[in-house]
Amino acid sequence: MMIDTHCHLEDYENIETIIKNMEGNKMITSGVNDETNKEVVKLINQYPNVYGVIGIHPSEVSISNEKSILWIEEQLNNKKIVGIGEIGLDYHYGIEEKELQKQFFKKQLELARKYHLPVVIHSRDAIEDTYQILKEFKDLKIILHCYSGSVEMAQKFLKLNIYFGIGGVVTFKNSKTLKEVVKMLPLDHILLETDSPYLTPEPFRGQKNEPKNILLVAQTIAKIKEISVEQVLKTTTINAEQQFDFNKTL
Ligand SMILES: [Zn+2]
Structure with a gap:
């Protein structure tokens, strides 16, 4: 079985086909704001093998409010x-919202703590601040989605027992650092993800990504770590099941 631990499924006209292509496998679709969070709830109620995480993405804080968190x-x-x-946290397009981003981030980490839920983290051009905040929440199950930092930083996150979502970027020819990170990371701290419809792996770059391409990510990781694809799939599936409770009881 394969688990795509991070994708955005609200964006497909041919959703039935996308889901069918992942028959026997699981997907976790992710929301980023009020609108997409509602889509996530719709999708998980409709498709048995689709699960969801909901939250307010750092780039969406200016269009979100207290009610978003309550919902x-x-x-x-x-x-x-x-x-x-x-x-x-995402400081890529400027840092005017730095404080507001931090507020939303911490509030949602508190929410995860209260309900004993794992958190999926987006961090772009903000790795040091992300680390400083997550240090205070190391009791949580934390997944750094689409990790793009250095080997040294990855080692620091590992010490907090954080898991790493690895996706299509690892297949890119120019992703030298990420390949080094993957080589260093123990397989038991890696989760597979596509971030579909974005970050399509080689050799399909330029096309719209979809969860079934998770296999290409697994193949690349296998090559880097000089192990079998089966082992990558088996271990990363176990990891995903440890981080996310697919048989959640309330
Ligand atoms: Zn995403």
């Missing part, structure tokens, strides 16, 4: 909401 909290009794995400 998220109300949904946490849905058995198929398996975590809070994607949440975090």
Whole structure:
């Protein structure tokens, strides 16, 4: 079985085909704001092998408010909401919202703590601040989605027992650092993800990504770590089942 631990399924016209292509496998679709969080709830109620995480993404804080967080909290009794995400910090397009991003980030980490749920973290050009905040929440199950930092930083996160979502970027020819990170990371701290419809792996770059391409990510990781694809799939599936409770009881 394969588990795509991070994708955005609200964006497909041919959703039935996308789901069918993942028959026998699981997907975790992620919300980023009020609108997409609602889509996540719709999708998980409709498709048995789709699970969800909901949260306010750092780039969406200016269009979100207190009510957004309250709505998220109300949904946490849905058995198929398996975590809070994607949440975090993103300073890529400027840092005017730095403080507001931190507020939303911490509030949602507190929510995850209260409900014993894992968190899926987005961090872009903000790795040091992300680390400083997560240090205070190391009792949580934390997944760094689409990790893009250095080997040294990855080692620091590992010490907090944080898991790493590895996706299509690892297949890119110019992803030298990420390949080094993957080589260093113990397989038992790696989760597979696609971030579909974004970050399509080689050799399909330029096309719209979809969860079934998770296999290409697994193949690349196998090559880097000089192990079999079966071992990558088996171990990363166990990891995903340890981080996310797919048989959530309330
Ligand atoms: Zn994402």
